[in-house]
Amino acid sequence: MKVVSKLTIAIVAGVCVVLGVNAAVELHILRATDDLRVTLLWDTAITTLVIAITVGGLSILFGAWLVGRPIRRLVEHARRIGAGELGRTVEVGQHDEIGVLAVEMNQMSHRLAQAHARVVEETEARHAALAQMRHSDRLRTVGQLAAGVAHELGTPLNVVAVHAKLIRTGVTRGDEASDALRIIEQQTHRMATIIRQLLGFARRASPAKRPIDLREVARDVTSLVLPLADRAGVAIRCDDGPPIIVDADPTQLQQALANVAVDGIDAMAGGGNLHVGMSRSWQTPPADHDGPAGPHAAIEIADTGVGIAPGDLERVFEPFFTTKSVGDGTGLGLSVAYGIVREHGGWITVASELGRGTCFTVYLPLAPEIRS
């Protein structure tokens, strides 16, 4: 039965009781004397009032019990759903509108629980896929490292082995043998350098960050690579401007920027210009980067060298990837720079045009206290 019908019956019953009592009393009054009539009239009025109040109160209590109790349970249920307790059901034991509402709420709670489970499952699957991707990425890097080590060490080892054999078998003698020994010595130095660089690549200490002015780092880097630039006939121009403060390890950042600058100078064997510029801007990190969007410092290192072929562009940060001749570069410089910048919460982009030059841009988050 509907709630409205139940309430109507309760009220109608109350009114009937009042009217019935009132009619009986009035009949009694008609038969009484005049004196008594006044007294009885008052009594009747008071009695009717008392009965009306009692019946009214009882009706209100009954209504409250009938409607309030299940509503409170529904409210409590809604609160629990809101707090994330999904999949629970509520029983109101009624078959009226409140009962229907409870059934609907139970269904909604059930559907929300299903949707939530689906979201959790999908998120877990996505995380697993990401972890798998990172793992394959690491494997690929290890493979590249192994291939690079094999190539870099294979050739000098071969040179050493052949010269040693030639000396042992007496094919190389006298002055030739001493030349061969000199070559063996050079080749072992070359291998030692490669191993040292490799260890530097693998065992990089975590950065000791402190707020530093990028302009100072840029000035240090330019003075560091100046002798190299002079030999190659490269002019260096470093922009000056307002201070740009970042949280960074100055030594590591200097190494990263120097590696990029050296690569630029190496690309200009016939001379050219190396431009180091700095700016501040709002940046959204690339998709494979965890950092938030925010104000960043950008250091541009642009050369007017030979440029990088489009096919090689995405490989420049791979360890041991090099287009230089054997012995000129191990192919670790840019990947070391990339690693350092990543550890500082930044990233590097590269744009290049064959025959025109290359521009590397290093992005680093601005130091928090300076952001405002």
Add this chain to the structure above:
Amino acid sequence: MRTKKIPRVLVAEDDREMRAIVAAALRRLGYAVTEARDGATAVDHIGSCLLHNTPDPPDVIVADIRMPALTGLSVLASVRELDLPVILITAFGDDYTHALARRLGAVTVFDKPFDIDMLCAAVELACPLPS
């Protein structure tokens, strides 16, 4: 009487020391040797021999696989039609490189570090010296 021609080996290798020891070993055996510092120089040399019909084109090629400009595999692919034996040397001695080299027609592939006598033996097998 017509003298027997001394076979010529073209050695393409970007590492100077490596190139020098391979060339020296082959010269000691009695081969004439032309040295190329990368793949592009090697292919240029072969092209120029064909174009000018020079009297001493290479009879065998020994090439490193990883070289700037043109790799040893590209050199191999470029001379495929010429029926020139090509011996490759590589530090990337993985199965894929070996299979690719064989499919392109390489005589053999040596993994660095290799025994120089084995390389010389392979050259002698591909193009014997006149007795």
